[in-house]
Amino acid sequence: MSVLLWIGVAVLGGVGALGRFALDSVVSSRFGRDFPLGTLAVNVSGAFVLGFLVGISLGGDRYLLAGTAVLGSYTTFSTWMLEAQRLGEDGEAGGLFLNLALSAAVGLGAAALGRAIGGAF
Amino acid sequence: MSTRPSLMQVLADARKVVFVGLAKNTGKTVAVTTLIGELSAHGRSLGITSIGRDGEEFDAIRPQIRKPSIFCPAGTLVATTQPLLRRSAPAHEVLVETDLRTPLGRVVVARLLREGRCEIAGPSSSVEIQAMIEEMLSRGVDSVIVDGSIDRRAAATPPIADAVVVATGAVLGPEIQDVVAATARAFSWATIAPVEDPRTRDLAAAAANRSLLALAEDVIPLPSAFALTVEPRDLWSLLGTGAGIEPVLLVGGVVPESLLEALLPHGRRSRVRVIAGDPTKVFVKSKSVEWYRRRGVSVEVLRRARLGAVTVNPVKPPSGRLNSERLCQAIGESLKHRVPVLDVLGPSYRGAESWPRPADRRVFRGASDYPAPVVERAELKAIFLGGAAGALVRAGLVEALGDGAPSWPWVTFAVNVVGAFLLGYFVTRLQERLPLSTYKRPLLGTGFCGALTTFSTMQVELLKMLDAGRVGLAVTYGAGSVLAGYAGVQMASAMVRRLRLRG
Numbered sequence: 183m184s185v186l187l188w189i190g191v192a193v194l195g196g197v198g199a200l201g202r203f204a205l206d207s208v209v210s211s212r213f214g215r216d217f218p219l220g221t222l223a224v225n226v227s228g229a230f231v232l233g234f235l236v237g238i239s240l241g242g243d244r245y246l247l248a249g250t251a252v253l254g255s256y257t258t259f260s261t262w263m264l265e266a267q268r269l270g271e272d273g274e275a276g277g278l279f280l281n282l283a284l285s286a287a288v289g290l291g292a293a294a295l296g297r298a299i300g301g302a303f
Numbered sequence: 304m305s306t307r308p309s310l311m312q313v314l315a316d317a318r319k320v321v322f323v324g325l326a327k328n329t330g331k332t333v334a335v336t337t338l339i340g341e342l343s344a345h346g347r348s349l350g351i352t353s354i355g356r357d358g359e360e361f362d363a364i365r366p367q368i369r370k371p372s373i374f375c376p377a378g379t380l381v382a383t384t385q386p387l388l389r390r391s392a393p394a395h396e397v398l399v400e401t402d403l404r405t406p407l408g409r410v411v412v413a414r415l416l417r418e419g420r421c422e423i424a425g426p427s428s429s430v431e432i433q434a435m436i437e438e439m440l441s442r443g444v445d446s447v448i449v450d451g452s453i454d455r456r457a458a459a460t461p462p463i464a465d466a467v468v469v470a471t472g473a474v475l476g477p478e479i480q481d482v483v484a485a486t487a488r489a490f491s492w493a494t495i496a497p498v499e500d501p502r503t504r505d506l507a508a509a510a511a512n513r514s515l516l517a518l519a520e521d522v523i524p525l526p527s528a529f530a531l532t533v534e535p536r537d538l539w540s541l542l543g544t545g546a547g548i549e550p551v552l553l554v555g556g557v558v559p560e561s562l563l564e565a566l567l568p569h570g571r572r573s574r575v576r577v578i579a580g581d582p583t584k585v586f587v588k589s590k591s592v593e594w595y596r597r598r599g600v601s602v603e604v605l606r607r608a609r610l611g612a613v614t615v616n617p618v619k620p621p622s623g624r625l626n627s628e629r630l631c632q633a634i635g636e637s638l639k640h641r642v643p644v645l646d647v648l649g650p651s652y653r654g655a656e657s658w659p660r661p662a663d664r665r666v667f668r669g670a671s672d673y674p675a676p677v678v679e680r681a682e683l684k685a686i687f688l689g690g691a692a693g694a695l696v697r698a699g700l701v702e703a704l705g706d707g708a709p710s711w712p713w714v715t716f717a718v719n720v721v722g723a724f725l726l727g728y729f730v731t732r733l734q735e736r737l738p739l740s741t742y743k744r745p746l747l748g749t750g751f752c753g754a755l756t757t758f759s760t761m762q763v764e765l766l767k768m769l770d771a772g773r774v775g776l777a778v779t780y781g782a783g784s785v786l787a788g789y790a791g792v793q794m795a796s797a798m799v800r801r802l803r804l805r806g
Contacts, residue, residue, distance in 0.1 A: 188695065195694020196687035199754045203686050203745075225758040232759040233766070250701060255694040255754035259719040260726040262758060263788035267727065267796070270789075282785060285758075293762040 187243055191251040198255030217277055218265040221258065222285055226292045228257035233293035237300020309652070310334065310468070311341035313612045313643045317465035319436055320611065323451040324470040325489045330616030330647070331470040335450050336374055337647040338468075342446065343376040350439030351375060352382035352425035353450035354432060372420040373450065379415045380444055382435040383423040384408035393419030399438060403431050412438055423450060433463050466611025467493070471634065473619035479633050482625065486613070487637045488591060492582040493610040494638075495592050498603045503551055507578060507605050510553050516541065517551040530554045535565040542569050551576045558585045558602065563595050570599025581606040613644045685742040689750015693722075697755055711776065712764045715757065716784055722756035723788035727795030 205227070206220035213219050232253045235245065262285055269278040314320055320338065324331035342349055351373060372391055375381065381392070386408040388395065394416040403410040403426045410426050412435065425435055436447045449464070475485040498504055506517055514525040523541070526532075542550050550569070554562070558579045566575050579585050581604050585592065592602050613634060617627040627649040635644040645652060700714045707713050729747045761784060768777035 188699075191698045192691035192695050195698070195754050196689075196691035196750075198694065199686050199690020199750050200683060202753060203683075203749055228759040229762040232763050236763055236766075246698060246702070250698045250760070251694050253759045254697055254757040255690050257758035257760075258753040259756035259758050259761065259784070259788060260722040260752045260792075261749075261756075263723040263785070263792050264726050264730060266785075267789055267792040271796075286781060286785070289758060289762045290765055293759070293766055297763075297766065 187246070190247050194247055194251040195255040198252040201252075202256050202258060218262075218269075218281060221261050221265055222281070222288070225257045225262060225285055226288050228253050229289045230292035230296040232257075233296025233298075234300040235296075236293075237297035238303050308643060308645075309341055310338045310612060310614075310645060310647060311345065313645075314338065314466055314468070317609075317611055318440065318446045319449070319463060319465045320446065320468060321449040321451050321464040321466075322468045322470065325486065326472070326474050328474045328616065328619070329470040329472040330614060330618075331450070332373065333616065334468060334470050334614040334647055335448060338448060339373070339375065339379075343379075347445040348378060348380075348443065349376070350380040350382070350436070350442075350444040350447040351423055351450070352432065352435045352439070352447070353423045354425060354427055372422045375415055375418065375421050377415055377418045380412060380439045380442060381415065381421055381423055382410060382412045382425045382439060383421065384425075385411050387422040387424055388413055391420065391422040393417040393421070398442065401435075401438075403434075410435070412442075425449075429463055436463065464608065466609050468612045468614060469493075469610065470614045470616065472616030473625045473630070474616075479625055479630050482630060483633045483637045486634055490610070490638065492585060492587075492592075493608060495579075495582045495585060495602055495604050495607070497607045498578055498605055503553075503576070503578060503603075504605070506551070507553055510555070512555045512580065513553075514555040515553050517553070518542075519548045527555060530556065530558055530562050533562065533565065535568070538565050539568065542566075542575070549574050549576065551578060553578045554584070555580075556584065560587050560589060563587065563590075563600050563602070566600045567595075567598055570595075572599075574599045574601060577602045579604050582608045610638075610642050613638070613642055615644060615646045615649075617646060617649070681742060682745045685746040686750040689746040689748075689752075690754040691750075693751040693754030693756075697757065706760075706764070710773075711780060712761075715760050715764060716780070716787075719756045719761065719784055720787045720791050722752045724791035724795045725755075726752035727792035728799060731796040731799040 202224045205224050208220075209223045210218070210220035232249055235249050235253070240248065262281075266278055266281050269281060322331050322335050339349060339351070380398070381388070381395075383392075384405055384407040385397075385400075388397075388411065392413070392415060395413045396416060397411050397413045399412040401410045401412070405424065405426055407424050410431075415421065426432055432449060436449065439447050469490070471482065471486045471489070473482060476482045498507070503517075506515075506522070514527060514529045516523045516525055550573075552566075552575065554577060558577060563577065566577070569575050577600065579602065585602055585604070587595070587602075595602060615627070615631050615634060617625045617630050619625070627646040631644045631646055631649070635642070638644075697714075697718050700718065704714050706715070726748055729743070729752065761781075765777050765781055768774075768780065
C-alpha cells in the first residue's frame with residue numbers, strides 16, 4: 183500500500199462527497215423538500231455506477247479508488263437514515279415507508295442493472 | 304377577468320407591514336419581494352427586517368438551504384446580522400451597531416449602496432423587532448416590511464404592525480376546499496372580535512396587563528400564571544358564585560386552549576367572556592374561536608390585528624397546481640371580513656411589471672420558497688475535508704479487515720450504523736442547540752458521516768448474497784442495517800435532546 187494510493191483515496195473520497203452535495207442541492211432545490219429526493223437520486227445513481235464497475239470486473243487498486251473511495255463517499259447511508267427518521271418523527275408514515283422501500287428496491291435494481299450492462303462489455 | 308388591486312394599493316395606508324406564512328412553500332418570500340418591488344418602483348424608500356431565524360426554518364441536513372435572500376433596491380435599510388450582511392449583501396454602509404445578539408450574530412442596521420440580494424435575519428422578540436422598525440422609520444424610510452417566519456404571529460401584534468399579510472397556498476391540502484378549510488382555521492385569530500363595551504375597556508386599562516375576574520361589581524385579582532395553571536374545579540368554584548352574572552375574565556398573558564375548555568361547563572349556564580390583549584395571545588388549535596363562542600365561551604381582544612391581505616401560491620411542490628382564480632375566490636368567500644386575496648404571480652395580478660426582474664421571478668416560480676442556494680468556498684472545503692476523512696476511515700477498515708462478502712459484511716454494517724448514529728448526534732446538536740458554528744455541519748455531517756457511510760457498497764453486497772443463493776442472509780443484512788441505522792439516529796437525537804433539557 184503506497185502512500186500515494188491513500189492520498190488518492192482521501193482526495194477521491196472528498197470529491198465523492200462534493201458530488202453528492204452538488205446533485206443533492208440541484209435535486210432538492212428543484213423539487214422541494216417534502217420528500218428527500220436528493221438523497222434518493224444520489225444513492226440510486228451511485229449504486230448503478232458501482233454495479234457497472236463490478237460488472238466490468240474492476241479489481242484491486244482501481245476498484246479501491248473508483249468504487250470504495252469515490253462511489254462509497256458519493257452515496258450515503260447515514261443521510262438516508264436521518265431523513266427516514268425525521269419523516270417518522272413528523273408522523274409521516276407514508277413518506278417514511280416510501281423512502282425506505284423506494285431506496286432499497288430502486289437502489290438494488292440500479293446496482294443489478296449497472297452490473298448487467300457492465301458484464302455485457 | 305376582474306382586475307385585482309396590487310399589494311401596494313391594498314396596503315397603501317400601512318407603514319409597518321408584517322408577512323407571515325401558514326406553511327413552507329406558501330410564497331411568503333415572493334409576496335415580500337413583490338411588495339418591495341412595487342413600493343420601490345413608485346420611489347418609496349424601504350426598511351426591511353425579519354423575525355430571527357429559528358431552528359425549524361433552518362436545515363442542518365442540507366446546509367445549502369438558507370434563510371431566503373431578498374432582492375433589495377439600492378438605498379434600502381436592512382436590519383440583519385453582521386455575518387449575514389458580510390456574507391450576502393451587496394455594497395453597504397453600517398449605520399447602527401445594536402447590542403442585540405442572535406444566534407447568527409449581532410444585529411446591525413445598514414444601508415445598501417447597491418441593489419442586490421441580501422439574507423435578512425433580525426432579532427426574534429417582538430420588542431426588539433419593534434425597536435428595529437422604529438430605528439429605520441426614524442432614519443426616514445417611508446415604510447418597513449417585516450418578513451415574519453412560518454406560523455409565527457408574534458410580530459403581527461398590533462403595536463408592531465399596521466397590517467399583516469398572510470401567505471397561504473396549495474401545500475395546505477390536496478384540493479381547493481382543503482386549502483380553504485386549513486386557511487380559514489388558521490385565520491380564526493384574525494377574526495376574533497374586539498372588546499366593544501366601555502366598562503370592560505376601562506377595567507382592562509386599570510388592570511394594566513394583569514389577570515383578573517370581574518363578576519358584576521366584584522373584581523377579583525388573579526395570580527399571573529392563572530390562565531396556564533388553573534384547574535377546572537377551582538375555576539368552577541371561582542365562577543360558581545351566582546347564576547345570571549356574566550363573568551369577564553381578563554387574561555394578562557397567553558390564553559391557552561385548556562382555559563377555554565375548562566370554561567365550557569360554565570358557558571352552558573351563562574356566557575363567559577375571556578379578554579386577551581391581542582389575537583396573538585390566543586392559542587386555539589383543535590377547535591375554533593367561533594366554536595367556543597357558540598358554546599358560551601367568548602374570546603375577545605383589546606387590540607385587533609388588521610389582516611391587510613392574503614396571498615396565495617397555487618403551486619404545490621413538486622408538481623401540483625390548483626387553479627389560481629378559483630382558489631383566490633374560494634378563500635375570499637370563506638373569510639368573514641372582506642380581505643383582498645391575491646396570487647401575486649397569477650395571470651390577473653396587476654403589480655409593477657418592472658420588478659422583480661423576470662429572472663428573479665423565474666427563480667421564485669420554482670416549487671420552492673427558497674431562492675437559488677448560496678454556496679461558499681469554505682463550505683465546499685469543509686465537505687471535501689470531511690469526505691476525505693470519512694473515505695479514509697472506511698477504506699482503511701475494508702483493506703485491513705476485508706469486505707466479508709458474500710457472508711455478513713461487518714465493516715460496511717459497522718460504519719453505516721456508527722455513521723448514522725453520529726449524523727443523528729451532530730445534526731440534532733447543531734440544529735437544535737444554537738448557536739451554530741459555521742462549518743461544522745458540512746465538515747462533520749455532509750462530509751464525514753456522509754462519506755463514512757455508504758449505500759452503493761451495501762447494494763452490491765446484497766447482490767452478491769443473492770447470487771450465492773443466500774436470500775435469508777440478504778434480507779437479514781438489509782433489514783438489519785436499516786433497523787440499526789434508524790435506531791441509531793433515533794437514539795442519538797433523543798440523547799442530545801435529553802441533555803439539552805437537563806443542561
